[in-house]
Amino acid sequence: MTDVLNPPSHTTVPAPGADLRASAMRPVLETPSWWWPAVAILGVIVVLGVVAWVYQVANGLGVSGYNDGAFWAIYEANLVAFIGVSYGGAVVSAILRLTHTEWRAPLTRIAEATALVTLPIGMAFIIPHLGNPSKLWELVWPPYWNLTSPILWDFFAVSTYLLATAVFFYLPLIPDAVIALDRLEDEPASTRVRVRKSLYRILVGRYASTPAERRRLNGAIGLIAIMIIPMAVSVHSVLSFAFASSSRAGYMETILPVYFVVAALYSGVALVVLTVAAARRLFHLEAYISSRHFVRLGFVMIAFGAAYLYLTFTEYLIDGYSGTTGAAAWVYQIVAGRYAIPFWIYFFAGGVIPLVIMAVRRWRTTTGVVVASTLVVLALWIKRLVIVIPPATEPLVNSPLKGSGVLAGNWGTYHFTWVPISITVAATAAIPLLLLVVFRFVPILPMAEMEEIDEAGHEANLEASV
């Protein structure tokens, strides 16, 4: 397959058949020269993060910059941010599937895989977050459960969502495994082929590719697509309750659940843009994924981005305007005080610039969307720090008459140290690392889904011409 194919319009590939299957299977069957070096470098970064965590376990959370004046900080922000970016999968695969948006087809596998790897990484941040990780088992042991705790419900919600994400990744893979098995018949026998054959056989199970079974499978996929949306909403809502169940200005906000969900959708679509762009470049998928895909994803992204900007504005305006001492002090510290720099970085990099890039026709290109998405992913991580850290550093016992108005009290300070930075970098490196591994075993394009949409398109064309 080459670039002689014109950029496809709404369908994904002009003729169903070998080209699509070859492209989708190439990462499984061939090892590019950069693969092992990339995996090695990423692996070393991840191992260094684990070393940093072991150091933290030995010496206490104090070595990670935490103190009584800043009891929640980077790990809690990472928990929110990494679980947040997994929402791209739900948007691209579930929402766009339910709205019968056909251009989504070549993106679904990459989006679902991104969700599948980022969600466990986000969940793993529970471990460095805990002061006493050796007692983690109490969270899964019912006699210890305290059902009035938002953290426990977080745990239930995220675990359910992880299960649903795994199922959502698995179901569309079944017909692809049938195709892949078929294709592997022609390959000369090797360990590589043998391992994949047995994997695909397990994936296929008792599925027979009859039209009736295919219909039933599509029904199941549609059902999961419907179920996964409220699940995704519940995960970030309940996550926000852990912050909101407090008397601290900035945490005790009724807007928090909505705010968390929209931020997650926003950053999630941005990460899908980045993984799709990387996959397209590295695995040569230009014939299937065109610049129109990026522009469309970009529009979906900034729709969430504009909503998020609006929520931010609403929250700070009302809290600042109400003038209750605590809320006003918190808003002041964010927009003009000690947290002003990170906040304004978010405002421009995560709020305004992506909107401008998508608004100007000349910048609305693949490069433009990738730049905007990079800014969004970084800025939304910074925004999570701005959500998590200021209320955790608020002084709750202070004298309103002391000092000058809103600056009263001794605010706590979080000190960044190499330990959490190393763990954060490791978690970031784990995303491409796991994706590289996943796509060594799983076809990178959903072959069956794309061919199905294509056939439907053909039939529609035939009917139209009759």
Added chain:
Amino acid sequence: MSESDGHLATSEKASHEKVTIGRRGFLRAAAISGIGLGVMGVVAETVAAATQTSTTTPTGPTKQWCMIIDLRLCNGCKLCTTACQTAHYLHEDQTWMNVYTMQNAAGEDYFMPRPCMMCEDPACVPVCPVGANFRTPEGLVLVDQHKCIGTRICMNACPYDARYFNWTDPVPAPRQPFAQEPEWPVPQVKGTVGKCVDCAAMLPSGQLPECVVNCPMGVLYFGDLTSDVAVNGNGATVKISTFLAENDAIVFKEEYGTHPRVYYIPGHGQDLNNNASAS
């Protein structure tokens, strides 16, 4: 103000019944009715009920511990803080009894000691995922550091900044007269939360808390709401209900509905019900 506190002090039973419909009741009801997990709710309730009955001693009326802090007398020497830290082998920044410097309307400094408020409807208890925080029949809110997993959500919930984390290894302690238990959390456990325990282990033998004994000014009174008597470190004894009513006692951040069992007696021009960090 004085009237409501007199009420709190004298008709303890009634006020206690009232507060149970508060935050905990609401959350429990919400949790149990939530998403088809009622069965788990029943299991947890049974477990909770079982543990509760096993710790209640049926002999005689239960003591209901409380503290009274006479702000008129405090000179900010912080001997209470250091006495507490010495007794419990705490780091310097773990100020279970913290003395804050505040300012009154006239612009003068005054000092405000802050132990754990031993809230009747504590914000810290319902948020713990593993039930490491609990309230005893004597009205003490305690932490089981052997259960605590270190999420710090209780530090987020407490409106009084009364909780302190063990961010590093605790101060090593010699052999203690009591076992390491919620009533005497010495030495502290790394990666768990600690806070003032009203020196719970010392109370059964009639000893006053360390901070109360070591306050040279007689600021801190410790007492029992059931018998309506409190004493300070200088041996002054007061009838709680009259003492609170006559001196216009207040509780800190009353509007949070935590119903603290620490009563403050303000001096002149002090506004303790400040809302400095509330939204």
